[in-house]
Amino acid sequence: MKLNEDFFNRDCLEVAPDLVGKLIVRKLDDNSYIKMRITQTEAYRGEDDKACHASKGKTNRTQTMYMAAGTIYVYICYGIHYLMNIVTEKEGIPQAVLIRCCEDNEGPAKLTKSLFVDKSFNGESIIENSKIWLESDGYLPLIKTATRVGIDYAGEEWKNKPWRYIDINLSK
DNA sequence: TCTCCGATTCACT
C-alpha cells in the first residue's frame, strides 16, 4: 500500500527508520516501472541540527524543507550529484530524511541516477505523484543505527548523532 | 560580483 501524509507527518527520527525496507516506485515516461527497496536512510532534524541545511535558516535553497510532510527535497551536491530527501513534520518545521541507499545500489547519488530523479522533482509531493511514490509491502527490516556520513563540518555534537538507519539483512 | 566549499563518486598512484 501507498504511504500517505500521516506516515510523513511525524518527527524525522520516527520516519527515517520506518522508511527503511519500504519500496520506491518510479514510473517513467514510457510507462515502465522501477521498484527499489530502501536499505539506508539518514535524518536531518531542523534548524538546531548543524548538519541540516536548514540550520542556516530559511533560504532560497532550504525553503523546500519548510514545506508540508511528503514533499520531495532534491539538491545538487559537489556540483554533479543529485541527492533525494523526503520532508517530514508539518509545514514550517524543516526536517527531512535522506534516502541514502537502496537494494543493489550504493550511495545517494547513484540512487537518484538510477531512478532518473533530478532537480525538477524538488518541491513536488511524493504522496500524490504519478511519477514517483513510496509503498509498503509488509517487509519488516532489522535495523541498526550509525552516525551520519560526510558532515564533519557540523561539529562533534551533531556529527556523532546515531541518525543513520541501516537494514542489516540487505546491506553488506 | 567574488570566493569558498559541499549530506559524492570515480580514476589513478
Add this chain to the structure above:
DNA sequence: GTGAATCGGAGAA
C-alpha cells in the same frame, strides 16, 4: 590513499 570533476548556495565585499 589522494585528488579531480563541477556548479550553485551562502556569505562577504
